[in-house]
Amino acid sequence: MSIYYKSNKQLSRRAFLYQGTLIFSTAIVSPFCLQAEVLETKKTVLRIGLLTDIHYADKEHAGSRYYRESPDKIAAAANELSQRKLDFLVELGDLIDTVKVPETDKKHLRIINTELQKISDKRYYVLGNHCVETLTKDEFLGEIDQKKSYFSFDQNGYHFIVLDACFRQDGVPYGRNNAQWTDTKLPEVELDWLKTDLSVTKLPAIVFLHQRLDVDNQKPIAVKNADRVRRLLEESGKVRLVLQGHEHSGDYKEIAGIPYCTLSAVIEGSGLKNNSFSFLEILENGDWQLHGFLKQKSRNTIPKQI
Numbered sequence: 001m002s003i004y005y006k007s008n009k010q011l012s013r014r015a016f017l018y019q020g021t022l023i024f025s026t027a028i029v030s031p032f033c034l035q036a037e038v039l040e041t042k043k044t045v046l047r048i049g050l051l052t053d054i055h056y057a058d059k060e061h062a063g064s065r066y067y068r069e070s071p072d073k074i075a076a077a078a079n080e081l082s083q084r085k086l087d088f089l090v091e092l093g094d095l096i097d098t099v100k101v102p103e104t105d106k107k108h109l110r111i112i113n114t115e116l117q118k119i120s121d122k123r124y125y126v127l128g129n130h131c132v133e134t135l136t137k138d139e140f141l142g143e144i145d146q147k148k149s150y151f152s153f154d155q156n157g158y159h160f161i162v163l164d165a166c167f168r169q170d171g172v173p174y175g176r177n178n179a180q181w182t183d184t185k186l187p188e189v190e191l192d193w194l195k196t197d198l199s200v201t202k203l204p205a206i207v208f209l210h211q212r213l214d215v216d217n218q219k220p221i222a223v224k225n226a227d228r229v230r231r232l233l234e235e236s237g238k239v240r241l242v243l244q245g246h247e248h249s250g251d252y253k254e255i256a257g258i259p260y261c262t263l264s265a266v267i268e269g270s271g272l273k274n275n276s277f278s279f280l281e282i283l284e285n286g287d288w289q290l291h292g293f294l295k296q297k298s299r300n301t302i303p304k305q306i
Helices: 067-084 102-117 137-144 188-200 226-236
Strands: 002-005 016-018 036-038 044-051 088-091 123-125 151-155 158-162 205-208 239-244 251-255 258-262 276-283 288-294
Touching (some): 067 102, 102 137, 226 258
Parallel strands (some): 239 258
Antiparallel strands (some): 251 258
């Protein structure tokens, strides 16, 4: 399953979807791919692994969430993604699901982080509401060896921004059971940082966060000042893509020329057939493709013939 997106909002006229197994040698053949595309030959400048909503915990399943199966799902994803020569991996939040005991949550975090290391040695983590439901942010970050919960970095001509929306609307950070998942907001200090960060970079930017920016502020799954965040992204003129988690079914929207892609969750459903993972491929001309596997939804943009 895949999305093919042109950075200048114009799709390649020679891009089309091909059903079957015979594809150009520049494409990637995988038993997981439900669909493949034949595109113009373009050099890949970055390849980024993506996962979200793993929710690992050693506890009984609840509804459609099979917490104990997450390590096996990540191992299966590692078998596929480790072949892709990833530049790095991003996990978009809810890496663990709390059992309300901080030391046990830390143990679960170490277990699932070890599995993710099999995909890529270079990993970045977005904080999800479950990650810091019982743990403090400092405890979570210490276990994954990441210094900050929101930050930016450059690689191969692109600027990457990791945001943290795990703050209550009064500005208090999540931790130690002090917040509801529906009470989420980027605080003023982070908004100021984001505005400055976007003004300084000269590079095209890609944004990662857990909660959704592309829905009305009042929806439970939304960042409560999502409209302000979107305005900063739009005014910069530099943001090419926003990648999110949180809503397990996934979604895709475009607002003011910026694509917002909500990835589907690892945790939903029992068995490897219910796994969900992907990788983002950025091409030298600024186009990107999201290659999805298994439950990752297919959204193919096909150019109209003129």
